[in-house]
Amino acid sequence: MWKRLRDSLARVGRIDQELVRRSAAVRRTPADQGLKQLTRSANHSLLWFACAAVLATRKGAPRRAALRGVVAIAGASATVNLVGKSLFPRRRPAADLMPVRRRLTRRPTSSSFPSGHAASAAAFTTAVTMEHPAAGLALAPVAAAVAYSRVHTGVHWPSDVAVGALIGIGTGLATRRWWPLGQGEPARARQPALVPAITDGAGLTVLVNPGAGVDTEDPEEQIRRRWPRAAVVYPDPDTDLVDQLRGLVDRGAQAPRALGVAGGDGTAAAVSSVAAEYDLPMVLIPAGTLNHFARDVGVRGLDDVAEAVATGDGVLVDLGAVRVDGNPLRWFVNTASLGGYPDMVRLRERLQDRWGKWPAAGMALAKVLARSRPLRMELNGAPHLVWVLFVGNGPYRPKGFAPTSRPKLDTGQLDVRYVRADVRFSRLRFVLAALLGALNHSPTYQHLETSKLDVRVLGSPVAIATDGEVGPEGRHFVFQSQPAALGIYRANPEADSAGSDAGSP
Incomplete structure (x- = not known):
C-alpha cells in the first residue's frame, strides 16, 4: 500500500x-x-x-x-x-x-x-x-x-x-x-384571509418606528405616496405602544379597517397583538434590521405588500403568546426566551450608544456566556436545570440551536429548545457540538414541539425576552400557540394553497 x-x-x-x-x-x-x-x-x-x-x-x-x-x-x-x-x-x-x-x-x-x-x-x-x-x-x-x-x-x-x-x-x-439555504419561498400559512382591498389608504393606520433598522431613511414618504389617505403615526414615548394602538382602534366610526407597521420585529409584535385582539388585518412593511417575521411570511418590501393591499390578498398565520405570573398575554411573532438572552439584550443596550449595535451585541454575548448561571425550573411539571430556554412561534429550522427560518406558520405548535446544565461540562460540550453541527446528538441539547408549555422558575424572578425586547420578570410563564390569530396581507397566496389546505385543521 x-x-x-x-x-x-x-x-x-x-x-x-x-x-x-x-x-x-x-x-x-x-x-x-x-x-x-x-x-x-x-x-x-x-x-x-x-x-x-x-x-x-x-x-x-x-x-x-x-x-x-x-x-x-x-x-x-x-x-x-x-x-x-x-x-x-x-x-x-x-x-x-x-x-x-x-x-x-x-x-x-x-x-x-x-x-x-x-x-x-x-x-x-x-x-x-x-x-x-x-x-x-x-x-x-x-x-x-x-x-x-x-x-x-x-x-x-x-x-x-x-x-x-x-x-x-x-x-x-x-x-x-x-445554516440551511433559504428557499426564497414564503412560509406555508392558512389562506385565504378575509382582508379588505385598500387602494388609496382610506381606513389604514400605519405605525412607523423611526428607530428601527440600520438606515436613516424614514419610510413615511413612501407610505404616503402609496396610500395618500392613510393615517401615519409614530410611537408616543410617554405611552405604552400597545395602549397607544388600542386608543387608535377605539375611535368608533374613525376606527381603522387595517393596521400597518413599518419597523422591526419588536414593533411588528406590538402591532400584531392589537391587530389580533381586534380582529384587524395587518400590513407588514419590513423596515427593521433583520425583519425575520416579514421574511418568513414572504413580504420582501413595500412593493410586495402594496400589491396585496390593492387586491385584498392575505393569509392567516399563527402567533405565540406567553402569560407571565397570570398577567395579560404578551404576544410574540418570532421567539421568546429565558436565561442568558434577556441579560445579553440589556447589556447590549447599555453598550450600543458607545460601540454601535453589532459590536455591542458581540461584547454582550461574550460576557453573558462567561458569567451566566443556570436556571432551576419545571417544564410541564418536570424538574430541569437549564442554561437557556428558547420558544419559537412555529417550527424553526435547522433543528440545531441556530434556528434561521420557518417553512410553516400554520401548525399551531411552539418550537421549544433548551440547553441542559445538569450534564458534566455542559457549556463546553454544547459549544463543541454547536461548532461541529452535531447538537442533535448532544445530551446537552433538547428539542420538542408542543402547543403549550408551562414553565415555573424555582428561585428569584427572571426576565423574559420576546422578539428581541426584554419584558417583565416573573416565576410562572405559560406559553401557548395561537393558531390563525392574525391576518396579514401577502400577494399571491395561491402559491401555497395546496400545502396550506393539507396542513390546516
Missing part, C-alpha cells in the same frame, strides 16, 4: 512539474501583469471581502450571499492553514522555474500545499452561488483566475491549487449543515 502511495505522489509530482514548465513557456502577454495584480489583491482574502461588502449593500439574497461567503472563507482558511499546511509541508516551486516578469516581489514562505488563495476563492464563490446564482456566475471566472494566478506567478504547484479549490468547494457546501 505504501509503495502504491509513493508511486502516486511521484506521478503527481511529475505532472506538476510538466504543467509548470508548460505555463512558464507561454509567451509574454498583458495578462502577466494583470495576474500578478490579481493574486496580490486576493492576499488575506481582501478581494473577496470587498466583493462581500458590495453584495451586502443590497438586501435579501445578495446580503445573505455575502454573509455566507465570509463564513465559508473563515472555514476554508482555518482548514488550509491550521490543518493542511501543518500536516502536509511542501516546498514551493523554485523561483527560477518562472520568467522574472512573472515572479512576485515577496514570495510566500509557508507550505505550498494546499493553496489558501484557491481555497478562499472557491469557498466564497460556492457559498455566494448557493444564495445568489447570478452573482456566483459573475464571480466564477474571477475565482478561477485567482486560482490559476498562483501557478502563473510560480508560488504554487497545480496540485496545490486543485486541492485548495476542492477544500474551498467543500467548505462552501458544508455551511448548509449549520
Whole structure:
C-alpha cells in the first residue's frame, strides 16, 4: 500500500512539474501583469471581502450571499492553514522555474500545499452561488483566475491549487449543515384571509418606528405616496405602544379597517397583538434590521405588500403568546426566551450608544456566556436545570440551536429548545457540538414541539425576552400557540394553497 502511495505522489509530482514548465513557456502577454495584480489583491482574502461588502449593500439574497461567503472563507482558511499546511509541508516551486516578469516581489514562505488563495476563492464563490446564482456566475471566472494566478506567478504547484479549490468547494457546501439555504419561498400559512382591498389608504393606520433598522431613511414618504389617505403615526414615548394602538382602534366610526407597521420585529409584535385582539388585518412593511417575521411570511418590501393591499390578498398565520405570573398575554411573532438572552439584550443596550449595535451585541454575548448561571425550573411539571430556554412561534429550522427560518406558520405548535446544565461540562460540550453541527446528538441539547408549555422558575424572578425586547420578570410563564390569530396581507397566496389546505385543521 505504501509503495502504491509513493508511486502516486511521484506521478503527481511529475505532472506538476510538466504543467509548470508548460505555463512558464507561454509567451509574454498583458495578462502577466494583470495576474500578478490579481493574486496580490486576493492576499488575506481582501478581494473577496470587498466583493462581500458590495453584495451586502443590497438586501435579501445578495446580503445573505455575502454573509455566507465570509463564513465559508473563515472555514476554508482555518482548514488550509491550521490543518493542511501543518500536516502536509511542501516546498514551493523554485523561483527560477518562472520568467522574472512573472515572479512576485515577496514570495510566500509557508507550505505550498494546499493553496489558501484557491481555497478562499472557491469557498466564497460556492457559498455566494448557493444564495445568489447570478452573482456566483459573475464571480466564477474571477475565482478561477485567482486560482490559476498562483501557478502563473510560480508560488504554487497545480496540485496545490486543485486541492485548495476542492477544500474551498467543500467548505462552501458544508455551511448548509449549520445554516440551511433559504428557499426564497414564503412560509406555508392558512389562506385565504378575509382582508379588505385598500387602494388609496382610506381606513389604514400605519405605525412607523423611526428607530428601527440600520438606515436613516424614514419610510413615511413612501407610505404616503402609496396610500395618500392613510393615517401615519409614530410611537408616543410617554405611552405604552400597545395602549397607544388600542386608543387608535377605539375611535368608533374613525376606527381603522387595517393596521400597518413599518419597523422591526419588536414593533411588528406590538402591532400584531392589537391587530389580533381586534380582529384587524395587518400590513407588514419590513423596515427593521433583520425583519425575520416579514421574511418568513414572504413580504420582501413595500412593493410586495402594496400589491396585496390593492387586491385584498392575505393569509392567516399563527402567533405565540406567553402569560407571565397570570398577567395579560404578551404576544410574540418570532421567539421568546429565558436565561442568558434577556441579560445579553440589556447589556447590549447599555453598550450600543458607545460601540454601535453589532459590536455591542458581540461584547454582550461574550460576557453573558462567561458569567451566566443556570436556571432551576419545571417544564410541564418536570424538574430541569437549564442554561437557556428558547420558544419559537412555529417550527424553526435547522433543528440545531441556530434556528434561521420557518417553512410553516400554520401548525399551531411552539418550537421549544433548551440547553441542559445538569450534564458534566455542559457549556463546553454544547459549544463543541454547536461548532461541529452535531447538537442533535448532544445530551446537552433538547428539542420538542408542543402547543403549550408551562414553565415555573424555582428561585428569584427572571426576565423574559420576546422578539428581541426584554419584558417583565416573573416565576410562572405559560406559553401557548395561537393558531390563525392574525391576518396579514401577502400577494399571491395561491402559491401555497395546496400545502396550506393539507396542513390546516
